[in-house]
Amino acid sequence: MLDPSKIGTVKPKKERPTKQEREAEIEAALEAAKGMKLKKKTEGRNKPGKRIQKKQEAVARVKRPYLEQKIQEENISR
Numbered sequence: 001m002l003d004p005s006k007i008g009t010v011k012p013k014k015e016r017p018t019k020q021e022r023e024a025e026i027e028a029a030l031e032a033a034k035g036m037k038l039k040k041k042t043e044g045r046n047k048p049g050k051r052i053q054k055k056q057e058a059v060a061r062v063k064r065p066y067l068e069q070k071i072q073e074e075n076i077s078r
Helices: 017-034 048-077
Strands: none
Touching: 017 048
């Protein structure tokens, strides 16, 4: 059934986080990703180049949701 108190009312707008809040959240996530300890694995997997690559992938994995959200916001505004 319809609620008579809801008829004719306006839905409240969802508040978006401010740019500063979003940047602070991204920075915190990046610091957490950079501070991760990598496990010592078997021979050949612990080469310096592969270690650097794993760290970069971890940072990219953390940034991905924020970038996707930014792209969606741009598409909606167009």
